[in-house]
Amino acid sequence: MQSSGKVCGFIMMDYINAFWVGGAICALAQIFLDRTKMLPGRVMVLLVCTGAVISFFGWYEPFAEYAGAGANVPLLGYGNILMKGVKEAIDKDGFIGLFKGGFTNGAVGCSAALIFGYLASLVFRSKVTKA
Numbered sequence: 001m002q003s004s005g006k007v008c009g010f011i012m013m014d015y016i017n018a019f020w021v022g023g024a025i026c027a028l029a030q031i032f033l034d035r036t037k038m039l040p041g042r043v044m045v046l047l048v049c050t051g052a053v054i055s056f057f058g059w060y061e062p063f064a065e066y067a068g069a070g071a072n073v074p075l076l077g078y079g080n081i082l083m084k085g086v087k088e089a090i091d092k093d094g095f096i097g098l099f100k101g102g103f104t105n106g107a108v109g110c111s112a113a114l115i116f117g118y119l120a121s122l123v124f125r126s127k128v129t130k131a
Contacts, residue, residue, distance in 0.1 A: 014068050022070030051079025081105045
């Protein structure tokens with residue numbers, strides 16, 4: 001019974017780490033939105049680029065191993081996926097991989113966002129009013 005308690009404790013720490021790291025990333029993004037004049041699109045691009053830079057330096061994998069979904073679900077994880085795709089494609093195809101690697105690895109995420117966004121637009125009505 002004690003070994004299952006240790007395993008359960010480790011799993012619980014994974015949840016806690018994912019929660020606080022993901023929450024900290026989201027809180028920082030919200031602070032950028034509230035305290036600066038940056039628009040939401042620019043904050044999202046900043047998060048993706050930060051994830052790509054962290055991945056480039058090789059810091060993302062240890063960070064993701066510690067934080068789990070807390071690191072992979074926010075836009076930092078998407079930047080990491082793009083950078084991994086570019087690295088793999090450059091190793092395989094050379095210079096042309098610089099242009100196609102991100103598309104290869106990021107296609108599933110982009111497709112899902114487009115499809116689910118479209119489905120949501122069919123189900124829900126916009127409440128935007130004309131000024």
